[in-house]
Amino acid sequence: MNTAATDHNPAQDVPDIAPVTLRSRHLLGIDGLDAGEISLILDTAEAMKEIGTRSVKKVPTLRGRTVVNLFFEPSTRTRTSFEIAEKRLSADTLSIATSTSSVTKGETLLDTVRNLEAMAPDMIVMRHASSGAPHLLARMCRSAIVNAGDGMHEHPTQALLDAFTIRAHKGRLSGLKVAIIGDLLHSRVLRSNLLLLKTMGAEVWTCGPATLIPVGLDRLAARVTTSVDEAVDGADVVMMLRIQQERMHGHFFPSVREYFSLFGLTVERLRHAASDAIVMHPGPMNRGVEIDSEVADGPGSVILEQVSNGVAVRMAVLYLLAGREAGGEG
Amino acid sequence: MFDLLIEDGAIRRIGKDLPVDGAEVFEVPRGAIVAPGLIDIHVHLREPGQEHKETVATGTASAVAGGFTAVACMPNTEPVNDHAGITQFILKRAQEAGLARVYPIGAVSLGSRGEQLAELGEQKNAGCIAFTDDGRPVITALLMRRALEYAGMLGVPVIDHCEDPSLKGDGVAHEGFHASALGLRGIPGVAESLMVERDVSLAELTGAHVHIAHMSARQSLRAVRAGKERGVRVTCEVAPHHFTLADEALDGPVKYDTNLKMNPPLREAADRDAMLEGIADGSVDVIATDHAPHHADEKLVEFDRAPFGIVGLETAVPLVFDRLIHTGRIGISRAIALLSANPAGAMHVPGGSLAEGSIADITVIAPDMKVTIRASKLRSRSKNTPFDGWELRGGIVATLVGGRVVYRNAEV
Numbered sequence: 001m002n003t004a005a006t007d008h009n010p011a012q013d014v015p016d017i018a019p020v021t022l023r024s025r026h027l028l029g030i031d032g033l034d035a036g037e038i039s040l041i042l043d044t045a046e047a048m049k050e051i052g053t054r055s056v057k058k059v060p061t062l063r064g065r066t067v068v069n070l071f072f073e074p075s076t077r078t079r080t081s082f083e084i085a086e087k088r089l090s091a092d093t094l095s096i097a098t099s100t101s102s103v104t105k106g107e108t109l110l111d112t113v114r115n116l117e118a119m120a121p122d123m124i125v126m127r128h129a130s131s132g133a134p135h136l137l138a139r140m141c142r143s144a145i146v147n148a149g150d151g152m153h154e155h156p157t158q159a160l161l162d163a164f165t166i167r168a169h170k171g172r173l174s175g176l177k178v179a180i181i182g183d184l185l186h187s188r189v190l191r192s193n194l195l196l197l198k199t200m201g202a203e204v205w206t207c208g209p210a211t212l213i214p215v216g217l218d219r220l221a222a223r224v225t226t227s228v229d230e231a232v233d234g235a236d237v238v239m240m241l242r243i244q245q246e247r248m249h250g251h252f253f254p255s256v257r258e259y260f261s262l263f264g265l266t267v268e269r270l271r272h273a274a275s276d277a278i279v280m281h282p283g284p285m286n287r288g289v290e291i292d293s294e295v296a297d298g299p300g301s302v303i304l305e306q307v308s309n310g311v312a313v314r315m316a317v318l319y320l321l322a323g324r325e326a327g328g329e330g
Numbered sequence: 331m332f333d334l335l336i337e338d339g340a341i342r343r344i345g346k347d348l349p350v351d352g353a354e355v356f357e358v359p360r361g362a363i364v365a366p367g368l369i370d371i372h373v374h375l376r377e378p379g380q381e382h383k384e385t386v387a388t389g390t391a392s393a394v395a396g397g398f399t400a401v402a403c404m405p406n407t408e409p410v411n412d413h414a415g416i417t418q419f420i421l422k423r424a425q426e427a428g429l430a431r432v433y434p435i436g437a438v439s440l441g442s443r444g445e446q447l448a449e450l451g452e453q454k455n456a457g458c459i460a461f462t463d464d465g466r467p468v469i470t471a472l473l474m475r476r477a478l479e480y481a482g483m484l485g486v487p488v489i490d491h492c493e494d495p496s497l498k499g500d501g502v503a504h505e506g507f508h509a510s511a512l513g514l515r516g517i518p519g520v521a522e523s524l525m526v527e528r529d530v531s532l533a534e535l536t537g538a539h540v541h542i543a544h545m546s547a548r549q550s551l552r553a554v555r556a557g558k559e560r561g562v563r564v565t566c567e568v569a570p571h572h573f574t575l576a577d578e579a580l581d582g583p584v585k586y587d588t589n590l591k592m593n594p595p596l597r598e599a600a601d602r603d604a605m606l607e608g609i610a611d612g613s614v615d616v617i618a619t620d621h622a623p624h625h626a627d628e629k630l631v632e633f634d635r636a637p638f639g640i641v642g643l644e645t646a647v648p649l650v651f652d653r654l655i656h657t658g659r660i661g662i663s664r665a666i667a668l669l670s671a672n673p674a675g676a677m678h679v680p681g682g683s684l685a686e687g688s689i690a691d692i693t694v695i696a697p698d699m700k701v702t703i704r705a706s707k708l709r710s711r712s713k714n715t716p717f718d719g720w721e722l723r724g725g726i727v728a729t730l731v732g733g734r735v736v737y738r739n740a741e742v
Contacts, residue, residue: 108631130632131513132586139584140630151634153513188513215516216507250499 021324026138026145027317029154030195038196042164044316045309051088052312062091062322065122069095070113071148072128077283077307078148078157082125085314089322094121109133113141123321126150131188144321152186158282159192161313163200165306166237169278174201179231179273181263182241182290183252185212189241189282194220207231208241209263211252228263235273239280240265240290256289266292270300278302334364336690339732344686356735358694359742362727365666366684367399367691369673370643371460372489372543372567372618375401375432377423378416379408384623384711386423386432389643392621392710393430394737396643397726399691400431401621402677405442406465412437412448414456421457429736430729431691433459433679438477438488444469447476454484459677462489464543467525469495475532482538487565487676489541490529492550493594497521502634504595508577512586514633519547519601522594526550530557530564541676542566544620546594548604555613565676566608567616570642570649571596573605575716588629588636589716592622609668610659616676617668619646623712641710645717648701651724655697662697690733696742699725 022037030038051057067086071079079095086093098112107115113124124143126134131151138145149155167173178197184190184206197204198220206213206221207228218224225231232238243259253259270279279291279301287293296303333348334341358364375389384392386403393401403420405411411420417434424432436458440446442465450461461481468474468490481488498521503509505516526542530553533540542554545566557564571592576599579590590596608614622639629636650669654660660668670693674682680689705718729737 108627110630128632130634132633135585136630136632151513152515191511191513214510215505216510219507220511 022320025321025324027156027321028134028138028145028147030156030159030192031154035199038200041160041316041320042167044320045164045313048315049312057088058090059088060090061319062086062089065091065322067091067093067123067125067318068116068121069093070124070126071095071097075127078127081310082148082314085311085318089315089318110140113137117142123318146317146321149188151188153188154192155188156192157314157317158189159196161306161310162193162280163196164309164313165280165302169302170236173197176202176236177205177234178202178237178239179205179207179235180239180241181207181228181231181265183212183243184208184217185214187241193239205231209253228269229272232269233272235277237278237280238265238270238273242282242284243286243289260289264290264292265295267294270295280306283307336733339690341684341686341688341690359696359727361696361698363662363695363697365693365695366670366682366688367731368397368669368693369400369679369681370398370619370621371402371616371673371677373401373403373621373643374623375403376407376623378419382625386420387427388709388711390424390427390429390432392643392708394729395709395726397647397693397695397729398430398643399693399729399731400433400679400681402433402435402459404435404464405437405462410437410441412440414452417453417456417458430731433677435460435462435489437461438463438468439473442466444473447480450480450484454486459679460487460489462491462543464489464491467491467493471528471532474529475536478532478536478538478540482536487539487541489543490525491543492522492525492529494521494524497524502591503580504577504597506577506598508580512580517595519549519597522547523549523553527553530554530562533564534560534562539563544569544594546572546597546601548601551604551608551613558613565615567618568605568609568614569618569620570646571640573602573609574649574653576602586633587716588633589640589714591633591636591638592640593638606659609654615672617646617650618673619643623710624714625712629714640714640716641708641712643710644708645703645715647695647726648703648722648724651697652722656723690730692730694727695724696727697724701725
């Protein structure tokens with residue numbers, strides 16, 4: 001940890017954390033993280049959260065480091081969250097928003113990144129429409145890669161901030177019943193959350209229309225059901241997934257109206273959950289489609305907390321990965 | 331130990347201690363198998379139009395290095411081989427290369443667009459041995475029916491790349507646990523078998539011969555078996571990767587390896603096992619590689635962007651020997667039937683036998699030769715293989731086409 005003389009208060013640096021690091025120099029997914037590493041990230045995020053309460057929300061940890069946010073899919077929320085996290089750690093940040101067209105014209109992903117690397121960024125935070133894109137980069141490029149969402153595969157920082165939020169309310173993850181409801185087939189949030197919660201000992205019940213259940217889900221989830229009532233019954237956490245219109249290719253459900261009627265989270269349906277159940281959503285929400293406004297804005301909803309926790313969790317991830325690069329070998 | 335006397339490109343005599351009389355002698359190493367030339371009836375030579383991937387010259391060089399004396403090449407070139415002129419061009423290139431024999435397969439429909447029947451008669455006269463819209467299925471039942479009737483009239487089979495486009499959608503991997511875990515859009519086995527069932531029924535209706543290309547799903551094999559039992563003229567082929575690998579390979583040490591992306595995809599273990607069973611019990615007629623070269627640049631992209639296909643000409647024999655023969659699943663004669671006699675029979679091309687009078691297309695195989703697959707050393711212009719580094723037993727000693735040695739393994 002550097003405490004260079006600057007115009008900030010040196011007494012307010014990041015508090016000491018036990019020198020344990022993540023095994024990989026990348027964060028490509030929850031897949032590959034063990035319970036210890038997940039706890040490490042969540043514990044580090046606690047310290048980072050504190051920084052967000054100061055009037056000068058900045059520590060010098062990533063000072064002099066360059067982090068590039070390479071977003072091939074539109075995203076305001078996640079990109080902003082990463083940008084703020086990077087700036088709070090004093091990194092030099094650069095955000096590039098570009099689009100992947102389905103026609104293979106122009107520069108390949110590898111060439112785009114290699115050109116970037118010629119300018120020596122330390123870390124690349126990438127969101128891409130293709131599952132496995134960050135894995136390709138991790139194999140072929142030099143920078144440390146943070147996956148901000150790859151296709152239908154994983155969104156590890158989302159799962160981490162979700163876990164952080166759950167832990168903040170429930171004190172633990174182990175033994176909780178977590179219901180995840182929605183478009184399971186196309187959701188990277190589902191896959192990451194499922195892996196993380198399973199690793200940490202929670203019981204995950206998944207629910208969605210039969211047309212949106214990925215083959216083999218029963219090998220990972222504790223339960224797969226098409227009944228919302230069954231999924232919500234006694235749940236400590238109810239997590240609603242967005243119906244992702246942009247990934248829809250035909251015949252998954254007839255209408256938004258019917259989707260809400262069969263799968264929407266209403267106040268009535270929520271009554272069957274545990275009395276102190278919390279309601280989550282990765283955002284952006286489709287009010288009246290997967291979730292009723294009354295629930296989204298209701299007492300059990302922690303949706304906005306998820307967003308603010310996102311910054312702390314992303315700071316933790318960047319901090320831990322940067323710590324590796326500085327030679328803190330685990 | 332027998333001697334083969336070859337004259338004018340044909341086998342004149344087989345006997346013991348034949349007189350040499352100034353003839354060129356080719357000594358077969360001890361323990362080697364002398365087989366009728368292997369014939370790969372599913373190869374993409376990419377010429378005309380995609381010469382950065384492969385040409386007839388490089389593809390036939392790869393073929394003979396793999397022990398194949400003849401290949402049948404698919405029409406999904408640019409332009410599609412739906413015209414006699416293109417067939418003639420391919421044959422000219424093959425003659426210039428002077429290596430493996432090349433039998434062009436013509437398109438069923440113009441541009442393989444599935445709208446209008448191509449001039450099958452003209453194409454046959456130019457040298458096409460079969461018709462397919464490979465790359466795509468023969469799109470409608472009506473077109474397939476007419477193609478079978480018409481090609482049947484010409485005495486030539488229709489080969490189908492069986493795949494229901496609506497079920498395939500924009501899938502890139504087999505619809506199963508591994509695709510789900512990796513977030514890859516899935517293609518269910520039924521996408522293939524549904525069309526196999528269609529084609530078996532149409533072959534039954536028309537009495538014509540349908541050949542099922544690159545079969546991969548257990549449901550497809552079930553349909554083929556049932557058809558054969560009813561006396562339908564259906565034959566089928568399986569590629570080596572479909573009897574060797576399964577979708578769990580996608581979750582290997584290199585995740586999202588595009589050298590594991592092909593169509594039809596690597597399926598579940600149960601499908602691979604079904605292919606192995608079919609190979610052993612005779613329901614599978616042919617082993618064909620579906621050799622699909624792609625330039626390295628094209629494969630070094632995100633998984634869903636990468637083109638489907640892997641090369642196969644130079645890995646087929648080692649895989650057949652290592653995974654089928656040495657494991658005791660099949661014997662050498664069955665392997666030769668799958669690689670030579672049956673393809674020759676299905677496509678009505680010469681070869682498949684070493685009887686006196688046959689063409690002198692010969693493959694000499696060392697069944698116990700240790701082979702390490704090295705992608706960089708493949709003679710194909712493209713190196714897209716998932717078998718790089720694999721150590722297998724069974725390799726090519728030499729390949730003779732019309733009595734000429736067109737490949738000789740330098741290490742033997």
